[in-house]
Amino acid sequence: MNGIASLSxxxxxxxxxxxxxxxxxxNLCDSCLGRQFAFLGRNITNSERGRALKLYLTLVASELxxxxxxxxxxxxxxxxxTHGNFSGAVATLKKLGINVDPVQACYICEGFMEKIGTFAELITKKLNNWEYRTFLIGSRIPEIVIDREDVLRAKFNIKYGESIKAELNREIGKRITGLEKEVNFESPDILAIINPITQDIEMHINPLFIFGRYRKLKRGISQTRWICWNCEGRGCDECEGKGLRYEHSVEAFIAEPILKVAEGVEYKFHGAGREDIDARMLGTGRPFVVEIKEPKKRFIDLKWIQEKINELAQGNVEVLDLQYSDRATIRNIKALAQITEKTYRIIVETKDPVTLETIKHADEVLSGAVIQQRTPKRVVHRRADKLRIKKVYEFKTTPIGETxxxxxxxxxxxxxxxxxxxxxxxRTQPNLSDLLKTQVSVIELDVLHVA
Ligand SMILES: [Zn+2]
Ligand SMILES: [Zn+2]
Structure with a gap:
């Protein structure tokens, strides 16, 4: 006995x-009928399921x-x-001399499931304004459409049908997947959301993230742009019309050329910690991520832009190691900045001359010391006053002059x-000044290494 013969x-x-x-x-279109049987069979669209059922019913009717x-x-x-809007049945009736009335739109979707090709075209047209590799299609299905499908399902006791939203998104997505374009559910370059009734399309463009490390070779450069307090950026005598408190910033040197090339709307600069304006950042540099909002271009030759940035920064700032990155990296570098090891070179002036013996003793106390540090007076006006416990691994002092x-x-x-x-x-305990028993002032500071 074969399988078919065994079916009742x-x-x-x-x-x-x-x-x-x-x-x-x-009235049900092919998709809306087929979707109620979406759990039956694989590699078949709901539209094919619905059409097959209508076709089968036409054959049954003809046999009767x-x-x-x-x-x-x-x-x-x-x-x-009429209710199925199936041309085979219309033609069969016509042959029997019966003409049927024009059909009404589908009860559930009002016909939009038959416009998937149009939706795909509209979205593709919009997508073509951007460079992207991954995308995701979303849809805003009016509540009334979902309600109508729920009513039908309750009436026919359907438990496993697919949602209209899932079908629409998938079927549009299938028609867009082109050369080197693919659907990504986690973090697509572009999310396009369509309202199938109004045909409005919202585009959500994922930012472009570029990681790198920077070296700041000159002092007096702030990491971030500082808007002039006096004029709030409009430009005044105090800022020489520039609107900025400091003419240069690390972020502007790095992010502005990228913003221009990526044709984005704005940038955000995320540094792994920061150095003081008067400190240089040397060695292998400090990690950062540049975030470009709504980039039109995201396939950028990073080697080329790196050279371009370094050329434009004219020895003030230098970038290295540029690579494509993501949002998670921003959190990682910021969290790591609070714990990873840093090496500094500091030049200080003492009020009175100090002996080699005193210096040696201070080095011994501070190397390996756990220090308690309250938020410095110079920043406490903009940061919370709290106590930090930090470890000093090594402290090495060399006299380079009388004081x-x-x-x-x-x-x-x-x-x-x-x-x-x-x-x-x-506010910092222990400290060099106490150990040398004289007032200490910092003249120069460089960050030599950020792990
Ligand atoms: Zn429909
Ligand atoms: Zn100003």
Missing amino acids: DEDISRIVKSAHEMLDQY IEEGHKTEGIALLKTVA KLEIIVRCQGGCYVKELCTGDDG
Whole structure:
């Protein structure tokens, strides 16, 4: 006995009966009918399922007529022709001399499921304004459409049908997947959301993230742009019309050329910590991520833009290691900046000359010390006053003049090293000034290494 022979009439007719009952009560397009049987079969679209059912019902009706059940056969053909808008049934009736009335739109979707090709074209047209590799299609299905499908499903006790939204998104997506374009559910370059009734399309463009490391080779450059306090950026005498408190910033040197090339609307600069304006950032540089909002271009030759940035920055700032990145990297570099090791070179001036012995003792106390540090006076006006516990791994002092010392400090990230030297009126404990028993002021500061 083969498989088909083992099927009973009931087995075969259950689905067909169900489809017939649905069409009897509702106008349903191919997709909306087929979607109620979406769990049946693989690699078949809902539209194909719906069409197959309508086709099958047409064959059943024709057989009924052939076998003398003309009334039943014609009634069934009329249902499939009108409520199902099925051309095969319309033509079969016409051959029998029966013309049917024009059909109404689908009860569930009002016909928009038959415009998937149009939606795909509209979205593709919009997508072509941007460079992208991955995308995702979303849709805003009016509540009333979902309600109508729920009503139908409740009536026919359908538990496993697919949602209209899932079908629409997938079917549009299939028609867009082109050369090297693919659907990405996690973090697509572009998310396009369509309202199938109004045909409005919202485009959500994922920012472009570029990671790199920067070196700041000159002092007096702020990491971020500082708008002039006096004029709030409009330009005044105090800022020489520039609107900025400091003419140059690390972020402008790095992010502006990228913004221009990417044709984005704005940038955000995320540094892994920051150095003081008067400190240089040397060695292998400080990690950063540049975020470009709504980039039109995202396939940028990073080697080329790196050279371009370095050329335009004219020795003020230098970038290295540029690579494509993501939002998670911003969190990582910011979190790591608070703990990873940093090495600084500091030049300090002491009020009185100090002996080599005193210096040696200070180095011994501070190397390996756990220091308690309250938010420095110079920043407490803009940051919360709190106590930080930071570790100093190494503290090495070399006299370079009567009252001048060069210090190399290796310590935990987030440690205020200027205050480690000056003491900040006792807000940092222990500190170099106390140990040398004289006032200490910082003349120069460089970051030599950020791990
Ligand atoms: Zn429909
Ligand atoms: Zn100003």
